Amino acid sequence: MTFGAVLRGSVALAAAWPSIALAQNALPDEPIATEEDQAEETAPGNIVITANRTASLLSKAPIALSAASGESLIQAGINSPTQLEETVPNLSIVRNIGLQITIRSVTSTDNAEKGDPSAAFMVNGIYIARAQSQEVSFYDIERVEVLRGPQGTLYGCNSTAAVVNILTAEPKFDFGARGDIVYGSFDALNVSAMLKLPVSDKIALRIAGNLDQRDSFLIDGRPNDRMSFDRFKENKSIRVSALFEPTEDLSLLLVGDYSTIKGKSALFYDPETLTAYEGGFKFRIGQPGSVTCAYNRVQGEQACASDYLLNQLLKRDWGLKGFVMSEWGAVPNVEAALKGLDQQSGEQLDPAVFFDAKTLGRLAKTDKRYAARLDDMNRRILWAIDNNEFDKNPAQPGRKVDFAAHGAVAEEIARQGIVLLRNRDRALPLVGSAKTILVIGG
Secondary structure: OEEOOOOOOOOEEEEOOOOOOOOOOOOOOOOOOOHHHHHHHOOOOOOEEOOOOOOEEHHHOOOOEEEEEHHHHHHOOOOOHHHHHHOOOOEEEEEEOEEEEEEOOEOOOOOOOOOOOOEEEEEOOEEOOOHHHOHHHOOOEEEEEEEEOOOHHHHOOOOOOEEEEEEEOOOOOOOEEEEEEEEEOOOEEEEEEEEEEEOOOOEEEEEEEEEEEEOOOOOOOOOOOOOOOOOOEEEEEEEEEEEEEEEOOEEEEEEEEEEEEEEEOOEEEEOOOOEEEEOOOOOOOOOOOEEEEOOOEEOOEEHHHOHHHHHHHHHHHOOOOOEEEEOOOOOOOHHHHOOOOOEOOOHHHOOOOOOOHHHHHHHHHHOHHHHHHHHHHHHHHHHHHHHOOOOOOOOOOOOOOOHHHHHHHHHHHHHHHOHHHHOHHHOOOOOOOOOOOOOOOO
16 A cells, blocks of 8 residues: 555644642742752753653653653664664653554554554654654654553543653744754655754744665566656655744743655556556456455454555545445444445344345434445446446246356456466566565465
8 A cells, every 4th residue: 555645734833831840848948959959960861851740850750651752763774653662661662653662561463543553653742643743743852752552641641551652842032043863774764954043032943854775675577668656655744833932931832743654565467568556456458246344354444344455545546436345244333334234144144134224214314324235235236246247147936957057157256366376467566586485464
């Protein structure tokens, strides 16, 4: 599939007010920070963190926390969240469809924005729900804070296992600029740039941008066939921050960012016209009467109840005119009808019979969405019958069944169904010397 452009914009407002730190045995006239604290703050490796919603030294924070400054990450060559495991123990972040965070062996495979992950990913304390948008936030960083264990009290839901909080660098009242370039194998390129501008003695701006791209790990066996797997990743981001300090006791910070996420995780093409279809397949010869969804999950949803798979990919992008039927026991609920499922098959193994007059029919009488879907289901099934001429030769009473002819049709269907294994018309980009194909699943 192809990652389409994902746009994300957020505005963060922060008002900084004077606060008083209270300790159990502290006296009112005691200083907030002692000379010993100030000396410890400037010690190598010690930084000020705000993970517990108050400023404190990392060495004195009474929570399970790891933190790293932006400068230390640059020096270590860490320019992606997936590399944080090199400096943060018990943490693993992998790039799947978005980022999947695992900490202390607790994880979640639901990468959809409506999912309920066990670890929260935040930027400046703002929860980033869409996993695809998390990777493009890792540039021009002040520090990274990783809290272990349940953090619901401070950070709300979706923080059962941990919180990964990216704190971006704020504007300063002095002029400065910086650029960092990292180049690696497979034409991996990560470029970050920053410019800070003091507009006046009360307003400061900071502009930062990032380009992160890499070619595919796949080796093209036929480089002259006008198809390419590159680029696998091509992300572009920009962030603008504005700091307004009208008085010594009040500050206002506004942050806005914009990102695009692109790349090719696969590419199929029409061997006859050499027309490339990036990240997907289009029905080139004919139209199937029906397609069966299986038991797997797609972006955290069961395939037979996946709006992305059935409505968006199959029917909208691939142009399926026929209907979608389910595998036995693969329908979780009646909402699968809205997600694109047209026929419930083998309902004996499902939790209940959903596509009947009692359930679906009743909903169609009171909910226009289900009524529209019921009409669409009938249109698709009738189209499949008419397009394949199933009604042209109806069975006749007493008529002898030609089993040999039916068997020949079934054999031809099987032959056409394994066209990918035959690699007809070079549908798969395989090298000519390949003799064996390993098929996993089925």
